[in-house]
Amino acid sequence: MAQSSLKGTVVPEGTSGHRMSRRNLLRGAALGAGALTLPALLSACGDGPGGNKNEVTVGSNASDPVPKKAYAAAFSAYEKKSGKKVKVNTKDHNDFQENINRYLQGTPDDVFMWFAGYRMQYFAEKGLLHEISDVWSGFTGFSAALKEQSTHSGKQYFVPYYYYPWAVFHRKSLFQSKGYQQPKTWDDFIALAKRMSKDGTPVAFCDKDGWPAMGTFDYINMRLNGYDFHKSLMAGTEAWTDAKVKNVFDTWREVMPYYQKGALGRTWEEAGQSLQQRKTGMAVFGMPHPGTQFPENERDDIDFFAFPEIDPQYAQDAVEAPIDGFLVAKKSKNLDGAKALLTWLGTPTAENTYLALDPNNVAVNDGADTAKYSALQKKSAQLVSGAKQISQFMDRDTRPDFASTVMIKAIQDFIGNPKDVDGLCNSIERQKKTIFSSPVG
């Protein structure tokens, strides 16, 4: 960081004094400098220990307590079954994502947690991932859509583990006490939002983290213009200056007056807590977001409805359901161990072990045990299985450089100043052109 400075190689100024003692001093300083710098240089070259065939390392971004505990249980189940050791290195969720490039080029763990779709394919294209088609050939219970999300140019790289749908979440009890009805259409949704705002429990909204509002953009886009348009917009083939995109922002603006004020200063955790404290009425969220902010005994009170229909042509066909799972780094030291672990992680048992402790997600494998599902999990599974198309999320469906350096700012700018849609779309399109013209890999 900017504050660090190089210390330790202090060369004293030559002042007048006894000749011999000065020379001794200088010699001492030279030795000191060498002693300080040499080991640092040497240790930078070393590779560290590795290659223990009985130990497989896992790079984890599951820094939140609930998933962390659930993963620990899953890995210890594997240890018990296989007699091998799993060493988990957990990093902060966001830090892990931001450092992924250096992580994969440095000394990555054998297996690491990541996301399906474009966000995985991008790194496969760069040659940073190890192909695991042989592991996939042994898998059962994964749908064709899942396989597609795990594939890059005909080869499989990704083992899906669970997913969670995005929808409009709320407290069941609040809806009952106020007599709110779950809306089906956009007009009903706006009417409900208006009523909530009048009742002093506005629609929860947050975008300090930069990504939560992307969910709303994706949904309005898919309801207005369909899944195919979303796909090609994210792939950079459609123009952001298209009237269809401007229409998304214009439609979004209709609900903005009924949002909680100050969205850009609010984290998703705070928004989730406001839902729990009944200070807000509903929120567009992924399933774990309210789930992890509600105390355990109140989780039964969480309910959701699918994002309302805007254009009947596209109805509620598409569901945004990001898939999380595992990848093998190209630089993995214990490839066999990694593949053995992945083989197990692709089984229904592995998913059951995890979901028993993290009920905020849904299993991807058809063979997973759904009997112990909560009502919310069952409803989520239904929502996704009834979907005609499944999208991932804006920052998973497009290039990471575009999502992080252009779209985060663009959407925050829109929330701060919802009026200037033309200027915003022009700016996004210009930046998109420069970014998508730079090659991958």
Add this chain to the structure above:
Amino acid sequence: MALNIPRRAGRRRLRRFTRRDTVVLGVLLGIPVLLDIVIVWGPTLASIGLSFTSWDGVGDIHWVGGDNYKNVFENYPAFWPAVRHNVLWLLFLGLIATPFGLFLAVLIDRGVRFSRFYQSVIYLPVVLSLAIVGFIAQLILGTDQGVVNTILNNHENPIDWLGDAHLNIWMMMIAASWRHTGYVMILYLAGLKSVDPQLKEAAAIDGANARQTFFRVVFPTLRPVNVIVGVITVIEALRAFDIVYAVNKGRNGLELLSVLITDNIIGEASRIGFGSAIAVVLLTVSLGFIVTFLVQELRGARER
């Protein structure tokens, strides 16, 4: 010869550098020079080189000429706000926080009651890293759970101290000044303590009032401290990073050049060429200050 002693001295001067001396001096000069080249100039030149390329950190490096600069200046909405914020930061620290630190130093130096206590309390924030100051600012200024909004009790329409793009940069500068003021105060206190009291007495005898004494007599004698404080203020303004990064990753009204560099180079994006171009802009601005400072210093040294 009669002039034996001076000749011996002359020979001694000639032989002052034995081979051993040369080796020792060579090594001792060589190590810092090598470190300087490897740690400072190497990366600097590499950044300048990379700023003319497109590179994602993994694959091939593609030469793109001045495209990155064109994009930075014309096609990157965050760039000009970041420049504005850096300038604003410099002006705020230079025109408000630094003079305020001097003001506090003068007050304490004149011997207000409990001056030791004030001195410690005002200096206390300096021991905190700016990132910590950022976390403290969040606790105080958060929208829903912050101290200020809780006291104001404005649930209906909370003031979005850190989310409102027109407001948050000021909050950040105030928080940064909280720390900067203490730093400046301590430096000036040390300077003021070393001002010869006889100067003030002489000024008083000549009939100068307190204001005149300070501005005409005391302040000019603080020149060495002024230079240091000036340098520190410029450095703090240009390297401002951790506080806004801790608050909202330097987005939405808190863009700074340092943040844009980090976002483009280090994040998942890895637009290394593009980020390097921004880094070169920051380098150019820094060089402007460094060169001005060095010229001033060298000229001053020659005059002295």
